[in-house]
Amino acid sequence: MARHVVATVDDIPAGQRMLVKVGGREIGIFNIGGEFFAVSNRCPHEGASLCKGRIVGLVESSEPGSYQFSRRGELLRCPWHGWEFDLRTGKSWCEPDRTKVRSYDLKVEPGGALVEGELQAETFPVVIEKQYVVIEV
Template sequence: MARHVVATVTEIPPGARKLLTVAGREIGVFNIGGEYFALLNRCPHQGGALCKGPLVGLVTSREPGRFDYSRRGEMLKCPWHGWEYDVRTGQSWCDPDDVKVRLYKVSVEPGEAVARGPFVAETFAVSVEQDYIVVEV
């Protein structure tokens, strides 16, 4: 799998996110308390732009009228239909047995390690369709 440098740690402070396109895929990178997570920007429910949704906490209830709020900012709510996903695991809160958002491996590396490479230049196929006359002056 190819590795891509997408941001500096200062670009995504705790509680923030950065949306970007990597290798043709829209991805959201989230900083949750100093840990970084990357998710595909597509809700598995109906294809909404998941990573544009709000970060919320987890609400649970053991009995009617009593609610517990935990994991503040760790659940991502789809802006289309409100389905919620755990940013840490990609697991759906609405259908945890069958629905999961795609996660990508994220690491934080020192600048000198990234500068060493190896670097791979993106290349494109090129063809020559006709010849040209060039004059140097």
């Protein structure tokens, strides 16, 4: 499977997201308290741009009038119909056994490892001929 460098850690502050296009797919990258997660931008329910939805937490209740708020910023709510998806697993909060958004493996790697390792920026020789800039591919 191909690996792609999509951003630096500083490009996506905690609690924020970035939409990227990789291999023709739109993917949302989310920073939850320094942990990074990636999910498809397509809601499996009806195809909305999922990553444009609100990042929310979980509200639970053990009895009427009592509630607890947890998992702050770990759920993504679809902007069309409000379906919520767990950014850690991709599972739908409404139907976790049947519906999930595609999630992707994501790693944070030091820049030095990318320069010396398998991930290197693709470069092309460029030559200026008279007034034309020509790139060799």
